[in-house]
Amino acid sequence: MRIDKYLWCTRYFKTRNQATEACKKGHVRIGDQVVKASREVLPSDEIQLRKNQIQYRLKVLDIPTQRLGAKLVDIYRMDTTPAEALEHQKLMQSAKEYYRKKGTGRPTKKDRRELDDYWDETE
Template sequence: MPPAKLPPDRMRIDKWLWAARFHKTRSLATQAIDGGHVKLNGTTVKPARELRVGDTLDIAIGDTSWTVVVQGLNEQRRPAPEARQLYEETQASSERRAAEQEARRLAPAPGSDLRGRPTKKARRQIKGFNEF
């Protein structure tokens, strides 16, 4: 029987972001890192940078920003509950995200309630508005 494979002690940051389910693909993780949306211990890095347990990551995805401490490394992408065990979000980060979510709930962006194509009635109103 072959010996059990030990977990790695370091891995590429783009692969970890994919395995921890912050991005759907490694190429999207690479684009985020190249765009400066991911910082390792406060500095911008390249996608091939080695990541270790205990490192701190600042991750910006859209309007949401996370600050997480790496708790584990995994070569494979696992289900979400297992992926959440790979990191621990800092207290300040979770409070900030909760405050941002509450602000979005109380003051939604204009037009966020619009879905799909306009109805006939809405189209007539738009046409009437544009004629003046």
Template sequence: MAVEQIGQAALASMRIDKWLWTARFYKTRSLAAQAVAAGHVKLAGHTVKAARELRPGDELEIGVGDTVWKIVVRGLNEQRRPAVEAQRLYGETVESHQRRAAQQEARRLAPAPGSDLRGRPTKKARRLIRGFTDNC
């Protein structure tokens, strides 16, 4: 399944940090470059540099927070497009999709402690917190 380039000829290769930005895995290109430098992005199982050229058919493993995506690059695009179009640039492997679905279900069933708290503590809650921390 090929992705058509909008208003330009098909690209043969592209920098990996720029592709991560256009595919909307990271909000900015500099965040994508930092993630690549930190080793959160692997090409065919190996860490790479941000300037590494990416081609359709390459397999990437991308860590965003506690979520790990395993994808196959389907297309390249020079510009950042809407999310629907960006999703056409890659295909997620079945095992990756299942792993992410299991993580989402686990988070839904057992939310992180304190995730339901909003805003500042009440006066009563502050007294309880002070009482607990002062006794330690």
């Protein structure tokens, strides 16, 4: 099976086109080599995948015949991504949420006054 199809089948990407683009950009490696989207995947291959600023590592256990449900993905791959990489993503996400919640709009007059006071104190 092609690497782009494998990554799509194991739900690392929503579309096969996204998987192909990741391969073209050099975000997918097998061993230490950057691979093209047409590269064949074999059981026991070790894949490194960069997605959302995380370096995923996975080992191919078997080749699926079609796109899988999320519960069945672990039958075909073993995720060996370091825990620090996933914690780093959670930290980045919480930092974004702390600054301003999504959908709250522009700063209010009170928010602007607090920002002005903060900048005056630091100077």
